[in-house]
Amino acid sequence: MGPLISCDDHSVTSSPQPPTEPTDHSDHSGHAHPPHGSSHGPSAGASHGHSHSHSHGPAAPVSKHLRKVIAAVLIPFAAAVLVGMIVLWPGGAPAHERTGVGFDRQTQQGKVVSIELVDCKSVNAAQVPPSSGPSAPKGKAAPSGDCKKATVEIGTGPDRGHRFVEIVQPGAPRQLETGQGIVVAYAPAAPRDLQYSVIDVNRKLPLALLAGIFAIAVVVVGRLRGLFALIALAVSFSVLTLFILPAILQGSNPLVVGVVGASAIMLIALYMCHGLTARTSVAVLGTLASLLLIGLLGSVFIGWAFLSGNTDDNTGLIHGLYPHIDMSGLLLAGVIIGSLGVLDDVTVTQTSAVWELHQADPSMGPRALYRAGIRIGRDHIASVVNTLVLAYAGAALPLLLLFSIANSSVGAVANSELVAEEIVRTLVGSIGLVASVPVTTALAALVVSADRPGSPTAGAASGPSRSGRGRRRKR
Numbered sequence: 001m002g003p004l005i006s007c008d009d010h011s012v013t014s015s016p017q018p019p020t021e022p023t024d025h026s027d028h029s030g031h032a033h034p035p036h037g038s039s040h041g042p043s044a045g046a047s048h049g050h051s052h053s054h055s056h057g058p059a060a061p062v063s064k065h066l067r068k069v070i071a072a073v074l075i076p077f078a079a080a081v082l083v084g085m086i087v088l089w090p091g092g093a094p095a096h097e098r099t100g101v102g103f104d105r106q107t108q109q110g111k112v113v114s115i116e117l118v119d120c121k122s123v124n125a126a127q128v129p130p131s132s133g134p135s136a137p138k139g140k141a142a143p144s145g146d147c148k149k150a151t152v153e154i155g156t157g158p159d160r161g162h163r164f165v166e167i168v169q170p171g172a173p174r175q176l177e178t179g180q181g182i183v184v185a186y187a188p189a190a191p192r193d194l195q196y197s198v199i200d201v202n203r204k205l206p207l208a209l210l211a212g213i214f215a216i217a218v219v220v221v222g223r224l225r226g227l228f229a230l231i232a233l234a235v236s237f238s239v240l241t242l243f244i245l246p247a248i249l250q251g252s253n254p255l256v257v258g259v260v261g262a263s264a265i266m267l268i269a270l271y272m273c274h275g276l277t278a279r280t281s282v283a284v285l286g287t288l289a290s291l292l293l294i295g296l297l298g299s300v301f302i303g304w305a306f307l308s309g310n311t312d313d314n315t316g317l318i319h320g321l322y323p324h325i326d327m328s329g330l331l332l333a334g335v336i337i338g339s340l341g342v343l344d345d346v347t348v349t350q351t352s353a354v355w356e357l358h359q360a361d362p363s364m365g366p367r368a369l370y371r372a373g374i375r376i377g378r379d380h381i382a383s384v385v386n387t388l389v390l391a392y393a394g395a396a397l398p399l400l401l402l403f404s405i406a407n408s409s410v411g412a413v414a415n416s417e418l419v420a421e422e423i424v425r426t427l428v429g430s431i432g433l434v435a436s437v438p439v440t441t442a443l444a445a446l447v448v449s450a451d452r453p454g455s456p457t458a459g460a461a462s463g464p465s466r467s468g469r470g471r472r473r474k475r
Contacts (some may be wrong), residue, residue: 066450070281074149077288078267084260090246094235103342106186108157112150115178120147123167150176152184152198159186159196165196166259181205225273232269239265240337248333251324255295258333262291262340270344281353282447286440292335294432298335301424303329311418327375331421339429342384347440354444369445377437385430392426 148168154160168176176182181202187195218226244261248254266287274280302309309327310319320326354373358364364372393400396419403413413419 044068050297066447067278070278070285070447074281074284077263081213081260081263084256085243085264087258088247088252088260089243090250090252105199106188107199108159108184108186108196109155110152110182110184110196110198111155112176112178112180112182113163114151115176116149116151117146118149119144120169123147123149126165145170148176150198152182153194154184154196157186162196164193164196174198176201180314213280229273232272235268235272235306236265239268244337248325248330249322251322254329254333255336258336259291259295262337265337266291266340266344272346274348278447279355279444280348282444283344283347283351283440285443286351286436287340287343288345289439290347290432290436291340293435294339294428295332295336297431298424298428301428302332302335305420305424307331307417307424308422309421311421331425335425335428338425339432342388342429343404343436344434346377346380348437349380350437350440351444353377354441355448358448364449366445366449369449370441373441373445374438377441381434381437384433388430388433389426396422472473 009115023411039208082157101448147170150166150168152164152166154162155163157202166176167172181204182198184196185199187197215230218230220226222229239261243264244257247261249256266284270280270287307328309329309331310316315327318325350373353376354369357369357372399418400413403416403419
């Protein structure tokens with residue numbers, strides 16, 4: 001029979017144990033037998049080997065007592081998260097008068113209806129008026145050659161159908177083409193002819209197509225599990241946009257909102273993708289412990305390093321519009337939420353590895369399982385930490401180039417608040433990732449080794465009614 005994959009199982013069913021290495025120490029009637037006695041005949045060995053193949057699958061339930069212990073920890077935690085979301089629920093972002101600066105501008109959709117090549121000097125396309133003074137900016141006069149005179153038509157809003165002209169210089173980073181969709185900014189206080197200007201191109205179609213390809217690839221490869229992963233991703237994004245962001249804008253403590261929101265995302269995503277099993281619960285506990293460590297370390301070092309969280313134009317605009325927001329708390333909430341996705345991957349992988357090790361050799365005790373699982377975790381740590389550091393470095397690459405152009409020393413670069421934020425974010429998140437491996441592995445080893453072959457749960461699972469040909473685990 002082929003491998004059986006279910007929604008609540010992290011990996012395929014392992015091949016059955018060979019009949020010459022029986023690990024079940026009891027027969028179907030409950031009488032004890034030595035594990036490797038030579039007095040067993042082939043039929044007895046085959047019987048025990050088959051009994052094991054049904055008793056210890058990756059999704060086999062743990063003992064009833066341990067299920068109660070796990071529930072006693074997770075149910076109050078889930079209830080606290082739910083209460084926190086109810087208490088902090090914002091009911092939408094607060095309204096404010098638009099400043100017309102940066103992203104805080106009114107925008108409409110438009111379309112380039114025609115392009116005409118004109119001499120740049122004839123349309124006064126200079127970025128800075130030319131001057132012959134010694135302190136005049138260099139290279140800012142109108143460029144020689146042809147500029148594009150684009151006629152743009154507004155497609156949305158009260159001025160739909162209105163047209164205006166946009167001049168595009170030859171060396172401009174954003175060039176316009178006929179029929180291209182664009183985004184225009186609207187400044188109602190400006191003169192009529194200057195109210196609209198092109199600020200970006202419309203990228204909705206390629207982005208939507210790319211998202212569709214991603215969704216199809218996930219479903220084709222992951223099948224039902226991939227579908228649930230996409231649903232969990234949509235729910236996570238909904239929690240972020242409907243709860244976390246509006247609650248922070250309404251004035252709630254960013255750290256509290258971040259912890260509650262991240263906990264909700266963790267519970268929804270893990271249980272939806274991996275099922276309501278003890279394995280998933282162990283991953284949740286490991287993720288929760290690591291998030292608490294990240295929150296503690298982040299709070300200490302963000303305060304100690306005097307990181308304000310207000311380091312660029314965007315954060316400055318947020319602080320100007322909503323001065324009551326604690327920007328350092330917002331920074332810490334971002335560290336927690338940013339670490340959550342990688343933490344989920346680490347804890348689920350470690351838990352699944354320990355479960356599979358136990359299925360391969362049910363005689364392994366907690367210490368042996370922990371030692372084997374931690375060896376797997378060390379490889380995972382090396383790759384994940386490197387990935388996290390490179391991700392942050394890639395995002396900050398333009399900034400690092402500016403420091404390189406200025407010939408700044410490594411110490412000066414690291415000491416600047418903008419780079420120090422990324423250093424703290426990276427190292428705090430990485431410490432949480434590293435800690436999640438031994439914590440989750442230890443929890444999984446304790447839980448999965450609590451069931452013994454002679455326990456009532458295992459005995460019920462390996463009753464005579466399931467002996468025979470079948471090797472598939474029933475769900």
